[in-house]
Amino acid sequence: MVNGVKDNMVIKAKDVEIKVVIPRSTYRALKVKCALLDITLRQGTTDMVEKWVKDVKKDIAGIDKIKPKA
Template identity: 50%
Template sequence: MVKDVKKVKLVKGDYVAIKVVITKKTRRALRIKCAIMDISVKQAVRDLIEKWVMDVKRDVIDTKEIK
């Protein structure tokens, strides 16, 4: 399971509900990354969540079942 993804469950159809909790440590690292790379925090969070979704999709495909 992905580090900051706390809960994954199947919803009706092909949808998967993902609960994400961004810890204080992750937020701090994200702000530093944004300052270094000169990008907005909003863009960095969007990229991070997209990465998590891709990782969860890979896990779902691997396990075929989420409880």
């Protein structure tokens, strides 16, 4: 378990289920951001997790371009 865990969120996609653990400091910053943007905390969390998933997909897509050292 990670110190400072505030919230667990499970996102169900087409074929993958992702469990996200949000640290307390990130959760606090997200609450402030959502208040400034006038959106719900749930929507802000969903947007943040979707951005993380896009970053991971980008990283995975770039793996086939790396040639192993032989």
